[in-house]
Amino acid sequence: MALLITDECINCDVCEPACPNEAISEGEDIYVIDPDLCTECVGHFDEPQCVVICPVDCIPNDPNHVESDSDLLAKYKRITGQ
Ligand code: SF4
Ligand code: SF4
Numbered sequence: 001m002a003l004l005i006t007d008e009c010i011n012c013d014v015c016e017p018a019c020p021n022e023a024i025s026e027g028e029d030i031y032v033i034d035p036d037l038c039t040e041c042v043g044h045f046d047e048p049q050c051v052v053i054c055p056v057d058c059i060p061n062d063p064n065h066v067e068s069d070s071d072l073l074a075k076y077k078r079i080t081g082q
Contacts, residue, residue: 001067002038002040003040003048003050003051004065020041042076043073043077
């Protein structure tokens with residue numbers, strides 16, 4: 001399941017460099033996650049790094065992008081060319 005940044009985001013910018021897939025970028029009003037690049041950190045880390053680092057806890061699961069662990073691992077392999 002990809003993750004989603006809610007409008008509680010305070011644009012602090014700490015999550016963007018923490019993402020191993022470069023899935024996070026500055027959107028028009030708040031930071032946004034590209035669901036095609038977010039693997040929930042599967043393949044890189046045990047926990048979603050953006051969730052760990054976000055000071056306002058505004059990054060829940062994205063109900064519109066439900067994926068299994070094997071889906072996420074396949075996405076990781078596609079992104080990294082493995
Ligand atoms: S869960 Fe991991 S891959 Fe997804 S946006 Fe957060 S840091 Fe990036
Ligand atoms: S860490 Fe949280 S508050 Fe900061 S930019 Fe990312 S989503 Fe927004």
